[in-house]
Amino acid sequence: MAIEAFVFDVGETLVDETKMWERAAAAAGVPVFTLMGVIGGLAATGRHHDEAWPILGVEHPPSTWGMTDFYPDALACLERLQTDGFRVGAVGNTPRETEELMRPYVQFVASAARWGIYKPAPEFFERICDEFVLAPDKIAYVGDRVDNDVGPAIAAGMTGVHIRRGPWGHFHDPPAAAIRIHSLDELPEAVT
């Protein structure tokens, strides 16, 4: 089995969501600590983070990422993988606007919103195979969550790479079949 393509989740895998949640707290008029605590509680109990807004009794504020939100290891990793001859893509449970953020740095970009298919649906991972015209065992999917990223990627026949960062990355215990990394600097050696 030789990996030919790396496909990345976006939030908390390539992008540090800290500032996004801080901006969201400010826009919603709730203290940052309160929002972060509620998000953490939802992450720990396997509930969707969008439940934070009704719990807090506020409207869902606009939330976006920008260039300054990339983790320090993200862009270098994407560049190195492509230099090493791998095909590289980014597609997460993200809105279409995220595609524009990612487009300069990867060969393939899409979004769950464009596809109308959200992780952990098996169809999401089948769509990746179709787009890359690759069998799943040629693809490594890298993500911070086991429930949405690593678990369904492995179930689809891909290599699942779990990066331990962000609230979900710390709460989730990856399955034995997953490859565990703490930084994107560990790619591609951890997989190949």
Ligand SMILES: [Mg+2]
């Ligand atoms: Mg993520």
